[in-house]
Each structure stands twice: as C-alpha cells, then as structure tokens.
Amino acid sequence: MELIMGHAHRSVLAFASARSSCFLKNCLCLRTLSAPRTAQFHKTTLFRNRADGEDDSLSLSSIGFKCQVETGKKGTIVEIENVSTAKKISPSKVKTARTSLAKQSTMKSVQGIEGAPFAAKSFSDLGLSPLLIDRLEKEGLTVPTDVQSAAIPTISQKHDVVIQSYTGSGKTLAYLLPILSQIGPFKYPTEDDRSEQKPGIEAVIVAPSRELGMQIVREIERLLGPANKKLVQQLVGGANRSRQEEALKKNKPAIVVGTPGRISEISAAGKLHTHNCRFLVLDEVDQLLSFNYREDMHRILEHVGRKSGAKPSGVLSPLTRRTERQTILVSATVPFSVIRAARSWGSNPLIVRAKSVQPLDSVSIPSNAPSVSTSDANSSSSSVTQGAIDSLPPALKHYYSVSKLQHKIDTLRRCVHALDAKAVIAFMNNTKPLKDAVFKLEARGMKAAELHGDLGKLARSTTLKKFKNGEIRVLLTNELSARGLDVPECDLVVNLDLPTDSIHYAHRAGRTGRLGRKGSVVTICEEPETFVVKKLRRQLGIAIQPCEFKEGKLTIGEEEKTEN
Numbered sequence: 001m002e003l004i005m006g007h008a009h010r011s012v013l014a015f016a017s018a019r020s021s022c023f024l025k026n027c028l029c030l031r032t033l034s035a036p037r038t039a040q041f042h043k044t045t046l047f048r049n050r051a052d053g054e055d056d057s058l059s060l061s062s063i064g065f066k067c068q069v070e071t072g073k074k075g076t077i078v079e080i081e082n083v084s085t086a087k088k089i090s091p092s093k094v095k096t097a098r099t100s101l102a103k104q105s106t107m108k109s110v111q112g113i114e115g116a117p118f119a120a121k122s123f124s125d126l127g128l129s130p131l132l133i134d135r136l137e138k139e140g141l142t143v144p145t146d147v148q149s150a151a152i153p154t155i156s157q158k159h160d161v162v163i164q165s166y167t168g169s170g171k172t173l174a175y176l177l178p179i180l181s182q183i184g185p186f187k188y189p190t191e192d193d194r195s196e197q198k199p200g201i202e203a204v205i206v207a208p209s210r211e212l213g214m215q216i217v218r219e220i221e222r223l224l225g226p227a228n229k230k231l232v233q234q235l236v237g238g239a240n241r242s243r244q245e246e247a248l249k250k251n252k253p254a255i256v257v258g259t260p261g262r263i264s265e266i267s268a269a270g271k272l273h274t275h276n277c278r279f280l281v282l283d284e285v286d287q288l289l290s291f292n293y294r295e296d297m298h299r300i301l302e303h304v305g306r307k308s309g310a311k312p313s314g315v316l317s318p319l320t321r322r323t324e325r326q327t328i329l330v331s332a333t334v335p336f337s338v339i340r341a342a343r344s345w346g347s348n349p350l351i352v353r354a355k356s357v358q359p360l361d362s363v364s365i366p367s368n369a370p371s372v373s374t375s376d377a378n379s380s381s382s383s384v385t386q387g388a389i390d391s392l393p394p395a396l397k398h399y400y401s402v403s404k405l406q407h408k409i410d411t412l413r414r415c416v417h418a419l420d421a422k423a424v425i426a427f428m429n430n431t432k433p434l435k436d437a438v439f440k441l442e443a444r445g446m447k448a449a450e451l452h453g454d455l456g457k458l459a460r461s462t463t464l465k466k467f468k469n470g471e472i473r474v475l476l477t478n479e480l481s482a483r484g485l486d487v488p489e490c491d492l493v494v495n496l497d498l499p500t501d502s503i504h505y506a507h508r509a510g511r512t513g514r515l516g517r518k519g520s521v522v523t524i525c526e527e528p529e530t531f532v533v534k535k536l537r538r539q540l541g542i543a544i545q546p547c548e549f550k551e552g553k554l555t556i557g558e559e560e561k562t563e564n
C-alpha cells in the first residue's frame with residue numbers, strides 16, 4: 001500500500017499509513033505461516049485443499065475494507081482512507097464481515113462470486129453520467145471494483161494515468177466508463193446537445209492482440225447499446241482493411257479500438273483522423289512497448305491528439321490544430337519501462353492502483369533499469385520482478401507437478417480430472433507440439449482445441465466462442481492468449497511449457513480466478529526445470545506448491561525448506 005504525503009492530507013495519511021503498515025504486518029504473518037518449513041511430503045486431498053482455499057480467498061474487500069478516493073487538483077496527491085481496522089481478524093469476524101458484504105452486494109449474489117474485489121461504493125458515487133449509470137444497471141453492473149473506484153474519478157479529472165491492478169480486477173471498465181461518460185450518447189443525449197459535440201474520433205484504444213481488441217469492442221458495444229453501437233469501430237489486424245476504412249467514413253465513430261499495426265497503417269494512409277482525439281488508451285502497455293511495436297506506437301503517439309502540457313511553438317505549429325489528449329496506460333504488470341514511458345508521454349501522470357493513487361514521480365527508477373519493455377527476453381530480472389509484483393489475484397492457488405516430457409499430456413489429463421476443471425487454458429510455447437497435444441487429448445476423449453497465431457481470424461474467434469460456450473474443455477494455446485483474455489468460467493490454467501519470466505507467468509495465471517472467482521494454476525515441468533518454478537515463486541512472492549495427481553485426486557506436497 002503506497003501513500004504519498006500531500007500537504008493538506010498529511011495527518012489523515014499518517015493515520016492511514018499506520019493502519020497500512022499494520023495490515024502489511026498481518027500479510028507478512030500470513031505469508032510466514034505458509035512459508036516453506038519442512039521437506040517432509042505431506043499428503044492431503046482435494047477436499048482438504050478446497051476447504052483451505054475458503055480462507056485463503058480473502059481480499060481486502062471481502063473482509064469489509066473500504067477505500068475512499070478523494071481526487072485532488074492536477075499534480076496533487078489523491079489519498080485513500082481505510083475505514084476498517086487492520087488488526088488480526090478472527091474467523092468469526094471474517095464470517096460476519098462476509099455476511100454483511102454479501103448483503104451489500106446484490107451483484108455478487110447474482111453472479112455467485114466469492115471474495116470479489118468490490119469496493120463498497122456504487123457507480124453513482126463516482127461522478128459518471130446518469131445515463132451511463134442507468135445503462136450499467138441494465139447490464140447488471142451496480143458495484144464498482146476497487147480499481148474502478150480509484151480510476152474513474154481520477155480519469156474524470158483529466159489526469160494522465162497508469163492503471164495497475166491485478167488480472168481480472170476490472171481494469172477495462174476502469175478506463176472505459178470515465179471515457180464513455182464524456183463522449184457520445186451519454187454526454188450528448190439529444191440532437192440539440194450533439195451540436196456542441198466536436199466531430200471526429202474522440203478516443204483511440206490500442207491493444208496488442210486481435211482477441212483483446214475485439215473483447216474491448218464488445219464491451220463498448222454492450223454499454224452503448226444496439227442503437228449506438230456503430231459509434232465504436234474495430235481496427236484490428238487480420239480483418240478486411242477496406243471494410244474498416246469504409247466503416248470509418250460511413251459511421252463516423254467516436255471511438256476506435258485496434259491493434260498497433262492496423263491503426264498506424266490506416267492512419268498513414270490518411271483514412272484515420274485523430275488530431276482531435278481526447279483519449280489515448282494503451283491496454284497491456286508493457287507489451288505494446290516491446291520492440292516489435294516500436295514504429296507503429298511511435299506513429300500513434302505522434303498523431304493521436306497532442307500530449308497534455310505540450311505547448312505549440314507558434315500559430316503555424318502543427319500542434320495548434322490538435323486537441324490536448326489524456327494518456328491512459330493500463331496493465332497488471334508495470335515494469336520501469338512503463339513508468340518511464342508514462343512520464344514522457346503525459347504530464348504529471350498519476351499511478352492508480354486498487355487502494356492508492358499517487359504521482360508517478362514518487363516512483364524511483366534504478367539507473368540500470370532497461371528502457372524497453374521488461375517482458376522481453378533480454379530484460380533484467382530485478383526489473384521483471386518489480387513489474388510483476390501485485391499482478392496476481394489473491395485467491396489463486398498455484399501448484400507444480402513434476403512429469404517426464406513424454407507423460408506431460410497424461411499428467412494434464414489427470415490434473416483436469418483431479419481438479420474437476422470445467423474450462424482449462426493450457427499454455428505451450430511452440431505450435432507443433434501444441435497441435436500434437438490437442439490430438440492426444442482428443443484421442444483420450446477430452447474435448448480440446450488449438451488457438452494460436454497461425455490460425456485465421458475466423459478460426460480463432462470460432463474456437464474462442466466454443467470454449468466460452470463450454471463446447472471445448474481444454475484450450476491449448478500459446479502466449480497469444482496470455483494477455484487480457486476474459487473467460488470468466490476458466491477455472492484452471494496449466495503451464496505445459498514454462499513461461500519465460502514472472503511477467504509472463506502472471507498474465508497466463510491471470511486467465512483464471514477472475515473477479516474474485518476461485519482458480520488454480522498448475523505448472524507441469526520436468527525435474528531439472530523445478531528451479532525455474534522456485535525462482536518464479538520467489539519473484540512473485542506466492543506459494544507454488546508441489547503436487548501430484550493420483551487416483552483422481554490432487555495430493556499436495558510441502559514446499560522445500562531451502563530454495564535455489
């Protein structure tokens with residue numbers, strides 16, 4: 001929990017900070033209890049594991065910890081206040097707090113979500129357009145998550161921001177809602193109102209994959225409703241480009257969502273006019289910073305509005321004709337490269353997390369931190385570790401199981417049965433073995449399918465649809481699906497090949513346990529690879545327990561005393 005002192009809030013913050021450190025101490029206590037102590041192999045059943053999981057799924061919100069975000073003037077601190085005490089919590093208090101929270105949150109009971117990271121606020125407390133709030137209610141969305149409670153007022157106050165919060169915590173709506181509140185039908189409901197509206201594209205949202213881009217488009221369409229859904233246009237790669245250009249001309253969208261290559265291609269062809277754009281969102285920004293996207297991202301940053309605070313040098317300056325934009329960078333993992341980028345692309349940016357909002361300037365960057373995305377293979381490990389901290393949902397269970405290479409698929413099958421998983425995403429690093437794995441699983445009667453970049457757009461979207469419908473039980477995929485993909489039903493993630501670093505582990509793992517749901521992550525590795533798992537465990541600060549799958553049950557071993 002990070003709090004920075006603003007002059008006006010010093011005393012409140014000192015108080016909150018004392019509570020925070022108390023809470024941190026409690027966290028440390030819990031962690032110490034679960035820390036590796038003995039090498040003895042301790043057997044337990046899945047039943048026992050699930051019962052344990054009940055308590056482990058506690059989040060701050062699930063024990064009644066509320067956060068209040070008061071946004072200050074640009075450049076000043078935005079503070080939070082913990083309204084519950086952070087002393088050691090007895091099981092009975094946890095039960096009481098859970099019961100009262102369950103009463104508060106109808107959303108949760110409707111969706112059957114336990115331990116969801118909701119803040120105890122309603123969307124109407126966050127200054128959104130009343131029409132948008134009505135729309136949210138119609139969609140069954142009434143209670144904002146913690147990160148939404150923190151981000152919505154901050155973005156509405158026109159700050160440039162970096163939003164960092166763990167996977168599945170609702171970051172998409174955290175930036176979409178304040179944007180939608182200020183443009184299109186929610187801001188200008190009548191024809192008369194619309195005369196005030198500036199023509200042209202008002203928001204550009206960039207995502208690294210087609211799937212994620214389309215997922216964001218669908219979320220916006222859902223909120224706009226059928227009558228207004230043409231106000232958003234997808235510009236993702238792999239789709240027909242001339243059709244996209246025609247739609248831009250005909251529908252005059254207010255929002256475009258796309259992949260860097262396609263957006264920059266259409267912009268370079270003079271078919272996308274974004275000089276008056278007020279919002280630029282880079283979702284999964286740490287991936288967008290990687291070398292592959294450098295030229296496209298450069299063009300996008302140059303042509304979408306004008307960086308906030310950038311003063312035109314004279315009347316003839318090209319900047320005079322451009323609207324000042326807000327730059328919103330989003331990811332569960334924020335390595336130093338993102339912090340550096342946010343400082344150069346925006347003015348006085350703030351970093352928004354679930355329980356805090358603070359100036360980015362308060363985050364110090366070591367002089368040896370790499371300048372490109374740290375999720376690249378050549379990144380320094382300390383920077384990767386820093387970037388991956390707090391990126392995982394607290395309720396996730398992490399295991400690893402040692403298997404010979406030739407038995408991995410069989411181990412996967414036993415793992416799925418033992419955990420009784422209904423929707424499984426299994427990650428592999430190469431396409432050929434991935435196809436073989438699908439074949440083997442199908443041959444053993446388990447419904448499986450492949451999803452990777454070699455498939456066409458239609459095949460990819462059909463497979464994804466079938467997986468979401470439950471027609472496919474195991475989706476074998478590669479890094480393509482690690483980022484942003486939201487399949488709430490996914491209850492198990494399996495690493496059949498090891499991820500390259502802790503950031504990749506975090507994004508893969510985050511495909512399950514979304515929005516407070518339960519989920520398990522199992523890494524199936526060969527004996528000589530176990531040191532990598534232990535390194536991940538250390539870097540991420542999570543327990544990844546050794547396990548076996550025998551007689552249809554999960555058997556958990558205790559973590560080793562000494563780590564590599």
Ligand SMILES: Nc1ncnc2c1ncn2[C@@H]1O[C@H](COP(=O)(O)OP(=O)(O)OP(=O)(O)O)[C@@H](O)[C@H]1O
Binds near residue numbers: 107141167483
């Ligand atoms: N306030 C809310 N009430 C109910 N459901 C919500 C709320 N906010 C978000 N959701 C749902 O929660 C799920 C996860 O949200 P989202 O995909 O935005 O998470 P994320 O933090 O962006 O995850 P990732 O880091 O993996 O991209 C989605 O299905 C979304 O529709």
